[in-house]
Amino acid sequence: MTKSDTISNKKDLLLEQREELLRALKARFEKNMHRHKGVEWVKVQAKLDANPEKLWSLNEMERTGGEPDVVGHDKKKGEYIFYDCSAESPKGRRSVCYDREALESRKKHKPENNAIDMATAMGIELLTEEQYRALQKLENFDMKTSSWVQAPSDIRELGGALFCDFRYGHVFLYHNGADSYYGARGFRGSLRV
Template sequence: MKTTDRRKEPLSPEERDQLLAGLKARFEQNVSRHRGLVWAEIRARLEARPEKLWSLAQMEATGGEPDVVGHDKATGEYLFVDCSAESPAGRTSVCYDREALESRKEHKPKDNAMDMAAAMGIELLTAQQYRELQQVGEFDRKSSSWVQAPADIRKLGGALFGDRRYGHVFIYHNGAQSYYAGRGFRGSLRV
């Protein structure tokens, strides 16, 4: 499925069934990410929220391999996060946001992380969420992923990214206008 902004157009029954089957298989293969959670309860929430299924389909289509990594007992929401081993392949070579994209005079990237995430109906991980994700697996050992930059850093032209190197998780800075083939972004979705 190609990533497009068609949130008003629900997934076809075939697309929905294929997505749910893939999410269930990943859920069952990675129990350590979500101990104590029950797929039937998650599926029921998903089926009641077709717009969230659309966003998950976009995460899947861009190589994110979304999976459940948490449950908010107060709201009942489940947290889906991109769990691909490396930064999702369909979201690399992008700068941080529209302002950064427009500031480039030459060699502009194809897009920016913040606009892509918004079009998909997801949010970039925060630095804290990125660290928490790294506790349920090892991600970005060869790539890196943009994470949400605090306003004071962004105001000065910077942005943040994370990766895992030498057995440790690093959050570091770069100019928001920079982009690399090995840097994309990971998203989160509350359902």
């Protein structure tokens, strides 16, 4: 293993990456105060400074086009909640099937990856249907794309998975085979810090 391999496998950011990410997160936070009324950036940054592995996950969200932003504060747990807030499903996470089982079941034209493994590698979780609906109350997302959401085990056991989008002024929840993938479908993630 080379020195560069060691650095690339580590879930730490270089100082320049960290500063660039914090600048982007702060600018997005200040531009979209309607997403997190009553939350102060100074307190969010203090939590991020104390949790570098979470900052690494936020960088992965940012790197793949998610535009993460604070959407809530769990006062009981003392955690800030980040969701992907890109207007459309993150570009760097599209054309993926739902999970590894679905990926391995495809005989032809396999996608490069799957949503569950990608999210796990990034240190985030797919949004649930409820989280997706809550996100849509802040503003409209996925007006041209769709996003996988967590599928209940009974649906997944039958080969299905769920995705959502926003059309005609409403959030729609749909089903599809977990092995399906489309250029306009990705996934949105959540992270607690």
